[in-house]
Amino acid sequence: MRRQTTAGRGARTRRRAGRVIRVRLLTGRVTLALCLIGGVAGCVNVPTGGRVGSGQAAERAGPVDDPYVRLIPVPPGKDWLPNEIVQGFLTASASFDDEHAVAKMYLAPRVSWEPDPKPSVTVYEGALNVGSPTAGGQGGGVKIQVTGRRLGTIGRDGQYQAIAGKVDESFELGKDAHGQWRITRLPDGLQAGLLLGQRDVDRAFRTLNLYFFVPDGTVLVPNPIFLPLINRRELPSQLVRAVLSGPTSWLREAVRTEFPPGTQLLDDRVDVTEGVATVNLSKQAAGGSLSGMSAQLMWTLRQLPEVTRMRLEIDGEPVNPPGVGATQMPHDWRINDADLTRRPAIYLSAADGQLQTLNGDRVDPVGQPGAFRLFEPAVSLDQEYVAGLTEARDTVLAGDIGGSPPGRVLRAPAPGGRFISPSWDRLGTLWMVENRRGGSRLWVREQGKAPTEIHKWELRGRSVKALRIARDGVRVAAIVETGGHEQIQMGRIVRGPGGVAGVSNFLPISSELLNAKDLAWRNADELAVLGSTQRQPQMVPYQVPVSGGQIRPVGTGGGDMISITALPHSPLLVGMRTEDRGKSVARICSQRDENDPISEWNCFASGHDPSYPG
Secondary structure (H helix, E strand, C coil): CCCCCCCCCCCCCCCECCCEEEEECCCHHHHHHCCCHHHCCCCCCCCCCCECCCCCCHHHCCCCCCCEEEEECCCCCCCCCHHHHHHHHHHHCCCCHHHCHHHHCCECCCCCCCCCCCCEEEEEEEEEEECCCEECCHHHCEEEEEEEEEEEEECCCCCEECCCEEEEEEEEEEECCCCCEEEEECCHHHCCEEEEEHHHHHHHEEEEEEEEECCCCCCEEEEEEEEECCCHHHHHHHHHHHHHHCCCCCCHHHCECCCCCCCCEHHHCCEEECCEEEEEECHHHHHCCHHHHHHHHHHHHCCCCCCCEEEEEECCEECCCCCCCCCECHHHHHHHCCCCCCCCCEEEECCCCEEEEEECCEEEECCCCCCCECEEEEECCCCCEEEEECCCCCEEEEEECCCCCCEEEEECCCCCCEECCCEECCCCCEEEEEEECCEEEEEEECCCCCCEECCCECCCCCCEEEEEECCCCCEEEEEEEECCEEEEEEEEEEEECCEEEEEEEEEEEECCEEEEEEEEEEECCEEEEEEEECCCCCCEEEEEECCCCCCEECCECCCEEEEEECCCCCCCEEEEEEEECCEEEEEEEEECCCCCCCCEEEEEEECEEEECCC
16 A cells, blocks of 8 residues: 655654554554564463453463553545555554544544444454455445455453454545545444454453443452553543443343442542542442442452552532441452362362262272262362262262262252253352253252252353362353364353343353363353463463463373363362373373472372362
């Protein structure tokens, strides 16, 4: 495309001021390099597959304060051709300055385009193909077809969804009164939205969590959103406005907020002075729970390094939740952390199915030898109950860990039905998936009740290889067979007065993993998955953010890995088969150094299916 003739033609200028790097673009073709210009480290990664289900917890904060790379686009040049006008518009639309003022210069005067302040975004991979002009525009104009590979979308509420497919959009152009080509009609999908490359989103957006309560109001659930970073100083205000507007559409039916309807941020800003964020809410907040509102605000704001404390006001008057000082701190609301755990025992199965506990390098049986004979065991979060399968995998057994041997809970009612390893939620409910020809069925058993089938089960037509309930009890991760391979998906659990009402809205997390054997929740934001990729066909452990962000391999070396388990603040464990004097031996292994992601695996005990509670 033609470039403007300037003294510094082709140059890019940069400067650091207030952690802003400005990059002057004279062509849209350098947009994809912006994350590298100026040595910007740790750019936020747009998912290459999946959806945003959770961002980073505060103690694992993402690159909120990476230097913001400001794109300074150029207006259309004299006598630019139609395809150059379309390319210039796409490049300029990646700049949020002055409400996309430069991008609007590429539009005919009668074309309305208002993507701010919460744009819907179609995210594409790599570069778009801007075609040559063809006849067909109104009034003797032309059409330009733009094609590429779509990664996903960001909704107006900031929710990312990986909807892989094609970009195929048609622009119409005509000449203005000065004989210059301008866009006379935008594609339907861009009437109030943006078409941005992956690296443009990495540069201009930040992924941060909003926090909402589970239905019983005890623990908080992270709900990540993509926020356009127009002004770093405005980020605290953006976050508070976002949490006041409620959860994203994906999570809305599964959680609750403590802010009464109509609650607003007064003066439309949050003042942060010497680490204290002052949040002044409108009078509607007086009808809400001070503790609940404070917990949601503190958990959301603590992701920002400049916020260490918070002062809450309603209509200009300071208010304090019971038992909390005038300035609140993050530890005031640790009670709402679903990841709070005491260091639990590690459970595993012997070759004959005997349930055992692992204490250091010593293995002890649970109960009398032969009494607790289970395969693929799962222990409740309070470590009071255990469940597992018979060797044929057609029956689920469960019982009190300190009492009588486990009894039958559910036998597969369908011929040929087989169960996968069960899972417990924080309420003590046992979750069981039965695979059968043509799909799967979901069963739950609440304490003291008979098993019931959940009929609103979105994966009914799919085979499910693994299922684990998040410690918040609202989200569920699963390995689902689809399209000839296994895919990691996450769904939401909706509860009603009678218990679980349905499990639905399953969306893929990552398209990088081609196959997977097992998974576990490592913390509220991340899964541990035993899987393979195109580059690494061997099954190895990966850290997989449920936000759909970039996956990371864990550990180096090892044998044939079969299963995986994880717990917050605890070593990652895998069940592995290794060769010992020509024989295959089942071992339990962990990393030699759990703080080093590439540390080798150390196998220290014999057994199958290591399991933390959950």
